[in-house]
Amino acid sequence: MAEVYSQLVAEGWLTARTGSGTSVAERRAVDPGPGAAARLEAVVPRYDLRPGEPDLSAFPRRAWLATARKALAAAPDHLLGYPDPRGLPQLRAVLAGYLARARGVAAEPAHIVICAGFAHGLAVVCGALCSAGTGTLAVEAYGHQAHRGIAEAQGLRLRPLPVDGQGAVIGEVAGADAALLTPAHQFPLGVTLHPQRRREAARWGGVVIEDDYDGEFRYDRQPVGALQALAPDHVVYAGTASKSLAPGLRLGWLVVPSRLLDAVTAQLAAAPATPSGLDQLTLAEFISSGGYDRQIRRARLAYRRRRDRLAAALRRQDLHVTGIAAGLHAVLELSRTDTERQLVARAAGHGLALEGLETHRAAGQGAAEPGRAGLVIGYGRPPEHAYTTALARLCAVLSADGR
């Protein structure tokens, strides 16, 4: 729990006061009067090139609402009752088809579980792994601190795996019972897991949680299919609507191998948190009507253009970003962590939020030493009209002396 506390302090939910315990941070918690929205707005930086969120202004509000209306009009009353804790059969059936087609996932609807976003799914799987006797989870040495915190809070010990130019070094997985990987587009480094490493991961035999957070966004080559297809008995596939639509929907899905299905179902019964039945019906209708594919095609085109503009702008400064074949972020490697920190601070002075690799580094044994330095540039996040300025500010920050 100490880990979770320090994470909450770091994220500003709690305030640590030496000698007086922790208390909930005042910033977001009090007095939600008329001024609250403005104050919340103030926390949002003017320009934001941090990774982790898509362009929220591109969420298809009108199409989503029209679909919700259609789905609700067609829904018999009983679908408004307590939903199956594993998710509505309708959505699970539609997702089985979609995931096979779009990501090569091998899934029966009976193996699909709907969750409230990836973090919820991860907590459920980690809880299930623990109850099934798993002790140690290998995690990529660079990845989301929040995800590591969730795994630890569920009782798992972490074992960082180095990440090199071919992705996570699967050969180092020995000693762990399970592994959390981002095979299609390593977060944050951006590499795709090398085919040889994929085969190693598939043959390993331990449970692999495949975080396919941005698998739909592939630009230069044929999509890399899900690792799950190589080893459906060992891999838990995890997908989400947080990048393809919006994180605010809190919709994600797991494809669970037979060996974990009972343990996962028991976790869902022990802490039921199924998303709204209406939202599940809406997503099912959005996918089967083709609206979801259309939205992804549109977004893929827009993000690809942004990526090209980012790469071109930096090339003019003789800088080279990596990890750009997919996803919504790229990495600008730097030689020193000092430089990384200076650039993040300088950007903040320009009203531009940036994130360094340091934020994502796992601590402890097996963690990459010496630490790499770099900026993780999330080009997905700004609304379309703000991207030009965000890019210009990034270039200004990078072209100044001291890099």
Add this chain to the structure above:
Amino acid sequence: MAEVYSQLVAEGWLTARTGSGTSVAERRAVDPGPGAAARLEAVVPRYDLRPGEPDLSAFPRRAWLATARKALAAAPDHLLGYPDPRGLPQLRAVLAGYLARARGVAAEPAHIVICAGFAHGLAVVCGALCSAGTGTLAVEAYGHQAHRGIAEAQGLRLRPLPVDGQGAVIGEVAGADAALLTPAHQFPLGVTLHPQRRREAARWGGVVIEDDYDGEFRYDRQPVGALQALAPDHVVYAGTASKSLAPGLRLGWLVVPSRLLDAVTAQLAAAPATPSGLDQLTLAEFISSGGYDRQIRRARLAYRRRRDRLAAALRRQDLHVTGIAAGLHAVLELSRTDTERQLVARAAGHGLALEGLETHRAAGQGAAEPGRAGLVIGYGRPPEHAYTTALARLCAVLSADGR
């Protein structure tokens, strides 16, 4: 975990096969082709007077969608991003006002947490209690088996409290660290906690989880305010939209005392399962526009009429139902559990689903002995057009020989 498994088996999610472990039940899990909806329908009984669900056909579909449209049109983009794991500030502020007005709850928005229905909230609170050192939870000797299962799965030992004509016997709470109560309308027995008992519960000092599942539906007297108002430092108030609107929305709320706020927040970070931001905005708008109050007034009137018809119909057979001052169910006490079982079985033969008190009895030390017998008649569930027939069948079942 054994408890959760047997509960899942009981609810049909898992199939227990002697000597071969458990597997997920086939019934709801396979082949979701065109026939699936029909097959799912077949599980729903023709007439249903079990408690636990409101009339789903009364869900205000049109008003809810219109409100969603309005809420989404007014929402700035950032509200589509990752929501505060405690819920959107907008909804928490609106709920603080609503709960004070409608239920007498004393709550700052900072103490309100949005959860995915009561069961999710209960899991979060039980997890928080455990992490704060609570070992034993007193539960009413009659109550939801699923709720007891959740508390146990989170690691709490249960201690059943007898329930008499004045509600839970608070004097027996000694030895427990916390208690789960339904003060406004005991589930399933229907008694209101006596004012003297309320004072005892408020003075006790252990944490009380107040399950106010149907607090809005009060018919004959002034509403009984929330117990939380008497002891906001000790009582976790838990409310839900599952009875007032529909369980499928998966929206509930907690009012958390200061002493548990950090532990609850840590639980939410360890397994984030916040409901959709859009749904939270929609509920906030629905409450502040007056739509929620209108819906509750309309439903209260309809349910009151149904209750009156039930009481009158049974009176004509010289039968007397109890627990009818509030809520969506009444109890017909019987002298023997045998009779209860026979009536439930006979009703099933008439296409009528009924539930006996036995379903809700807690096992173990302190549980009511000898067990009471009775039928828990949920008059909220049938759609309006089916209520007359449901009632007629109930009367037919009760008037036959052998009671």
